[in-house]
Amino acid sequence: MDKEELKRRAAARALEEVRGGMKLGLGTGSTAKHFVELLGERVRLGLEIIGVPTSEVTRADAERCGIRLTSLDEIDRLDITIDGADEVDHHLDLIKGGGGALLREKIVAAASDRMIVIADESKLVDTLGRFPLPIEVIPFGLGATRRALQNAFTAAGCDGELKLRPGKDGHAFVTDGGHWILDAQLGRIPDAPRLAQLLSVIPGVVEHGLFVGMASTVVLAGADGIRTIERA
Numbered sequence: 301m302d303k304e305e306l307k308r309r310a311a312a313r314a315l316e317e318v319r320g321g322m323k324l325g326l327g328t329g330s331t332a333k334h335f336v337e338l339l340g341e342r343v344r345l346g347l348e349i350i351g352v353p354t355s356e357v358t359r360a361d362a363e364r365c366g367i368r369l370t371s372l373d374e375i376d377r378l379d380i381t382i383d384g385a386d387e388v389d390h391h392l393d394l395i396k397g398g399g400g401a402l403l404r405e406k407i408v409a410a411a412s413d414r415m416i417v418i419a420d421e422s423k424l425v426d427t428l429g430r431f432p433l434p435i436e437v438i439p440f441g442l443g444a445t446r447r448a449l450q451n452a453f454t455a456a457g458c459d460g461e462l463k464l465r466p467g468k469d470g471h472a473f474v475t476d477g478g479h480w481i482l483d484a485q486l487g488r489i490p491d492a493p494r495l496a497q498l499l500s501v502i503p504g505v506v507e508h509g510l511f512v513g514m515a516s517t518v519v520l521a522g523a524d525g526i527r528t529i530e531r532a
């Protein structure tokens with residue numbers, strides 16, 4: 301089956317969790333975009349919800365779909381965030397940030413009672429790390445930040461190259477927050493919680509793409525149907 305169809309099916313399954321009056325975090329990426337479009341169809345039919353987008357791209361998509369938006373300055377908590385992921389392991393830990401929106405995605409997910417991850421089944425892995433781990437950094441002092449990151453990788457039992465994510469016209473990719481992204485080609489992350497802790501305390505690191513203990517439900521769409529994994 302076409303991958304886009306699988307993503308749309310996962311999005312449709314997550315939509316079944318949405319009720320009128322809910323406050324929703326709206327993720328970023330091609331799978332989350334399916335969710336926003338399906339949600340927009342329900343809104344046009346009269347469903348009343350309000351959303352907080354996790355990127356300027358998602359803001360534009362949601363506005364185009366007629367979804368009412370707000371911010372975390374206006375409201376306190378969200379009921380559910382629905383977002384995609386680059387990798388999901390069996391502990392429901394994630395790598396996110398392939399679309400460059402990890403900082404806002406993590407802030408929005410952390411302000412939510414539930415995080416539902418939607419993906420096609422190819423995103424499920426035994427061990428995180430095949431997908432390069434995005435790390436959002438401040439441009440100032442990049443050399444020092446790179447060295448501290450390499451020390452953290454060693455301490456967490458992994459190793460790999462750091463590549464500055466390219467943007468347009470030979471310049472670095474710039475996030476919605478005005479930062480850069482280093483993609484860490486680690487291959488395998490044996491202890492994601494440990495690495496997440498080590499990365500979080502490095503000056504110059506704004507945020508990293510390891511989402512540990514945040515997802516409450518993962519909806520995986522495959523050729524044989526939909527599988528839902530709940531946090532124990």
Ligand SMILES: O=C(CO)[C@H](O)[C@H](O)COP(=O)(O)O
Pocket residue numbers: 327328329330331332383384385386395396397398399400401402405
């Ligand atoms: O983390 C993300 C964006 O920062 C996305 O959720 C992740 O990259 C998955 O995207 P897609 O649904 O296009 O595979």
